[in-house]
Amino acid sequence: xxxxSFEYRRASDLDDATRLLRELGPEAKxxxxxxxxxxxxxxxxxxxxxxxDLGRVPGLDGVxxxxxxxxxxxxxxxxxxxxxxxxxxxLPLLAAMAAEVGDLQVRARGTIGGVIAxxxxxxxxxxxxxxxxxxxxxxxxxxxxxxxxxxxxxTPLEAxxxxxxxxxxxxxxxxxxVKFRRRRCDWAIVGVAAQRLDGGWRxxxxxxxxTPLRARAxxxxxxxxESAAGAGARAADGLTPPSxxxxxxxxxxxxxxxxxxxxxxxxxA
Amino acid sequence: xxxxxxMTINGMSHxxxxxxxxxxxHHLRETVGLTGTHVGCDTSQCxxxxxxxxxxxxxxxxxxxxxxxxxxxxxxxxxxxxDELHPLQQAFWxxxxxxxxxxTPGFIMTAxxxxxxxxxxxxxxxxIGLEGNLCRCTGYVNILKAVRTASxxxxxxxxxxxxxxxxxx
Ligand SMILES: Cc1cc2nc3c(=O)[nH]c(=O)nc-3n(C[C@H](O)[C@H](O)[C@H](O)COP(=O)(O)OP(=O)(O)OC[C@H]3O[C@@H](n4cnc5c(N)ncnc54)[C@H](O)[C@@H]3O)c2cc1C
Ligand code: FES
Ligand code: FES
Numbered sequence: 001x002x003x004x005s006f007e008y009r010r011a012s013d014l015d016d017a018t019r020l021l022r023e024l025g026p027e028a029k030x031x032x033x034x035x036x037x038x039x040x041x042x043x044x045x046x047x048x049x050x051x052x053d054l055g056r057v058p059g060l061d062g063v064x065x066x067x068x069x070x071x072x073x074x075x076x077x078x079x080x081x082x083x084x085x086x087x088x089x090x091l092p093l094l095a096a097m098a099a100e101v102g103d104l105q106v107r108a109r110g111t112i113g114g115v116i117a118x119x120x121x122x123x124x125x126x127x128x129x130x131x132x133x134x135x136x137x138x139x140x141x142x143x144x145x146x147x148x149x150x151x152x153x154x155t156p157l158e159a160x161x162x163x164x165x166x167x168x169x170x171x172x173x174x175x176x177x178v179k180f181r182r183r184r185c186d187w188a189i190v191g192v193a194a195q196r197l198d199g200g201w202r203x204x205x206x207x208x209x210x211t212p213l214r215a216r217a218x219x220x221x222x223x224x225x226e227s228a229a230g231a232g233a234r235a236a237d238g239l240t241p242p243s244x245x246x247x248x249x250x251x252x253x254x255x256x257x258x259x260x261x262x263x264x265x266x267x268x269a
Numbered sequence: 270x271x272x273x274x275x276m277t278i279n280g281m282s283h284x285x286x287x288x289x290x291x292x293x294x295h296h297l298r299e300t301v302g303l304t305g306t307h308v309g310c311d312t313s314q315c316x317x318x319x320x321x322x323x324x325x326x327x328x329x330x331x332x333x334x335x336x337x338x339x340x341x342x343x344x345x346x347x348x349x350x351x352d353e354l355h356p357l358q359q360a361f362w363x364x365x366x367x368x369x370x371x372x373t374p375g376f377i378m379t380a381x382x383x384x385x386x387x388x389x390x391x392x393x394x395x396x397i398g399l400e401g402n403l404c405r406c407t408g409y410v411n412i413l414k415a416v417r418t419a420s421x422x423x424x425x426x427x428x429x430x431x432x433x434x435x436x437x438x
Contacts, residue, residue: 001311008272008289008335031336038292038331039313051289055336079325103401104379105316108325109332185400 003041007050014060014162017052018139021160024050030162031055032075035102035110036118060164061111065090068170074113074163078102081112091168093175093195097124100177103185113163116148119155119211122187124179127212128168131193131204135167149211171197176267178259179206182246189246192235192259194267201264203231208241208256218260228268232261274338278303279347287334293327294318296334297344305345305374309403316402319375320344326382328401345374348381357381357419366415368406376402380416388424392417 007024011017021028028050031037040046054060060075063086070090072081081087081098088095101107101115101124115123116136129136129145136143139162148155157163173196179188191206192215201222203215217237221230236253243249271286278301285300297303297320308330309317318330321343348355357377360366367373376399383390383398390398395416396409404412 002292002295003290005288005290008333010335031333034333034336035313035331038333041290042292042311042330053336103316104382104398105319105326105328105401106313108322108327183400184397 001042001044003038004044004047006041006048008053009050010053010055011057013057014139014164017054017057017162018160020050020052021162024052026159028052028159030117032114032117033077033110035106036114036120054162060113063087065170066167069167070094070170072112072166072168074116074165075111076113078107078110078112079104082107090170090172092172093177093193094125094128094168096175097128097177097179097193100124100179100184106185112166116166117155117157117163119149119153120187121152121210121212122207123212124177124188124191124206125166127191127193127204127206128177128195129166130212131202131214132169132171132195132197134169136163137165137167138163152210169197171195173197174267176263178263178266180255180259190241190252190255190259192256192263194260194263196267201231203235203260203263205235205239205256208239208252210242213239215256215260222264228261228264231264232257235260272335272338274334276337276339277341279343289333289335291334292330293320293322293332293334293337293342294329296337297329297342303344303346307371307374309371309375314403315372315375316379317372317375319378319402321378321382324382324385326379343378343381345377348377355381356423357384357416360415360419360422361412364411364415364418366407366412372402372404372406376404376412380419383416384420384423389420390416 009020029048031051031053061073063072078098078101082095115125126149134145136148175195177193179191181189188206193204195202203219205213215235217234218231221234236256241249241252275284297306307317309315313331318328319326320329323340357380379402
């Protein structure tokens with residue numbers, strides 16, 4: 001299968017990328033690692049008229065700690081995140097998630113900016129961004145993660161807007177991501193992330209709705225001194241997950257409860 | 270609408286004109302004529318198309334040829350040294366790590382990356398490293414054995430002599 005024809009342009013920097021996107025019009029798309037976009041283009045589910053390749057934009061990959069923030073360049077690849085001593089020190093949950101995205105080959109190409117921009121409800125980093133109140137810094141503005149994941153594959157990004165970096169809080173405390181799937185290289189059927197931050201727990205759910213979600217009732221239960229089991233029992237409160245080939249809505253709720261308990265127990269083990 | 274791309278493929282420089290939509294795997298197979306890299310699924314799942322791109326194992330069905338402009342590519346054809354098989358190729362042969370062989374080039378390229386990062390992997394590390402490659406024939410047991418054997422031989426540096434002795438047994 002071969003994608004439909006398109007015009008290819010390589011951006012030299014972010015100003016150039018913006019200029020090219022304006023020139024090429026609303027059907028032009030940014031190309032990062034290509035590991036969501038190229039599969040969609042092969043199936044002709046996406047047929048952009050032009051691609052603006054960010055691959056050679058200098059300075060768009062890499063991570064740095066800046067005060068109480070970990071700033072992650074949009075073009076940083078999964079394999080880089082998983083191996084980075086800076087990420088492992090400042091936000092080990094991000095490194096752990098990165099190590100379990102897809103398979104070895106996918107991790108060599110896919111980027112964090114691509115996962116965030118794509119906003120697949122089964123994507124892993126959107127869950128982390130949402131639950132930790134990360135910021136998505138673009139060529140136009142800074143979006144709070146809570147306002148960014150609007151619906152399945154839907155974000156406020158404009159056609160000429162490019163993500164520069166994602167700013168997470170530094171959070172080296174207890175954490176765990178439990179990603180439930182049939183094979184290790186599959187997307188999450190359900191994923192639950194737990195992170196200790198500022199004296200409380202943040203709990204995020206992957207693939208339990210059209211966007212990533214926080215398990216607010218379970219977070220509140222923990223704040224009132226509930227056990228991991230007690231919090232787990234509240235993790236599906238208010239949840240209306242989809243049913244699909246891989247799991248029914250009921251089963252997803254069950255997984256959200258069980259995996260929340262497990263994530264909390266393993267985070268503190 | 271052609272774009273000029275230059276790649277070093279198995280040590281040789283190739284300059285060609287490609288359409289932007291040309292996938293790296295098709296460029297390698299159809300323009301350059303290296304048909305050892307296979308297309309197994311076309312949905313980025315199977316890993317049959319795996320090649321090394323600047324040292325990383327990548328699925329060449331999910332990379333545009335234009336993205337690989339300037340890169341160094343190694344395909345299965347670049348693994349042997351003359352008549353001497355690469356230790357991974359020899360070990361797949363010796364351990365019966367293949368049946369139909371369709372998936373084998375991809376497994377060998379992924380395993381090459383795995384062993385270059387981690388020359389002495391545990392069985393679990395091999396399984397995790399190869400999770401992006403699918404085989405419909407072998408049941409994986411002999412593939413695991415082959416990678417373990419190649420790792421052992423590469424570490425002891427004994428590959429060439431002992432391997433070619435065995436293959437002519
Ligand atoms: C076999 C397989 C398994 C996978 N498993 C997982 C998994 O378990 N978990 C997971 O999270 N992901 C998974 N993925 C997806 C993978 O992580 C992709 O790499 C990722 O979703 C997209 O990132 P990319 O860099 O490849 O983006 P691309 O495919 O290049 O782009 C994706 C979209 O984002 C836009 N975009 C990219 N970068 C920017 C930017 N900086 N600014 C604005 N817009 C941008 C593009 O225009 C496009 O619309 C898997 C993919 C494959 C092929
Ligand atoms: S053909 Fe590339 S992953 Fe299957
Ligand atoms: S040997 Fe036939 S697919 Fe692997």
